[in-house]
Amino acid sequence: MRLAVLTCLVALGAFCAPQASAGTRVLVQTRTYDIAGNSGAALIEAMDSKGPKHGFMTHAIAQTAYTADWELGVIPDKGSCRLKQANGTLNLFYTFPRVASATPALKKRWTRFFAGVRAHEKTHGRIAREMMRATERSITGLKVADDPYCYKARSEARQRIQAAYAEYEAKQNAFDAREHRDGGHVEHLVAALMKP
Numbered sequence: 001m002r003l004a005v006l007t008c009l010v011a012l013g014a015f016c017a018p019q020a021s022a023g024t025r026v027l028v029q030t031r032t033y034d035i036a037g038n039s040g041a042a043l044i045e046a047m048d049s050k051g052p053k054h055g056f057m058t059h060a061i062a063q064t065a066y067t068a069d070w071e072l073g074v075i076p077d078k079g080s081c082r083l084k085q086a087n088g089t090l091n092l093f094y095t096f097p098r099v100a101s102a103t104p105a106l107k108k109r110w111t112r113f114f115a116g117v118r119a120h121e122k123t124h125g126r127i128a129r130e131m132m133r134a135t136e137r138s139i140t141g142l143k144v145a146d147d148p149y150c151y152k153a154r155s156e157a158r159q160r161i162q163a164a165y166a167e168y169e170a171k172q173n174a175f176d177a178r179e180h181r182d183g184g185h186v187e188h189l190v191a192a193l194m195k196p
Contacts (some may be wrong), residue, residue: 025088025089029093033095034097038106039106039194040113040193043106043193044193046097061186062097063093064125065092065093069089069091070089070161071086072154073085074154074157080144080147083139083143086136090129092128096118112193113192124175127171128168128172135160138161138164142156
């Protein structure tokens with residue numbers, strides 16, 4: 001499961017160096033919530049009641065949330081406007097369940113289950129990272145003619161950022177649809193954990 005937020009800050013600045021520079025940072029935070037149970041079914045029930053909220057009434061097993069922030073510096077350039085600087089920050093927040101203790105058999109099933117859950121959430125993180133790289137490529141070198149006050153350049157940068165965001169949100173949704181479909185990977189993980 002995934003939550004996302006996109007923000008963009010555009011600054012007008014008089015920079016000395018002529019080349020546009022871009023760079024992105026990724027900041028990762030991992031949170032856990034504790035669950036307990038002496039069977040796979042009990043652990044699933046605990047995750048259903050204690051997991052991160054997914055909608056109004058339901059809870060997810062785990063969650064990847066992220067914010068994508070862009071700080072853009074534009075500069076007038078002989079009647080045109082160009083992007084001087086693009087610094088992106090991707091804040092990734094993972095939330096995972098944590099089991100304090102379990103029988104050896106349950107611990108073995110939990111380890112396999114958790115590896116699958118972690119891989120699922122890390123894929124959401126990878127897609128978010130790809131979004132940042134694609135956004136950086138789309139705005140690097142941006143220059144708009146006949147734009148002495150940089151209004152058009154700011155607008156064009158925002159449109160490109162939003163287009164990349166929309167493209168990668170579609171990829172996030174397609175990934176979730178594959179993983180959560182009937183008979184999909186998540187269903188298999190849950191069934192394996194619940195085996196006696």
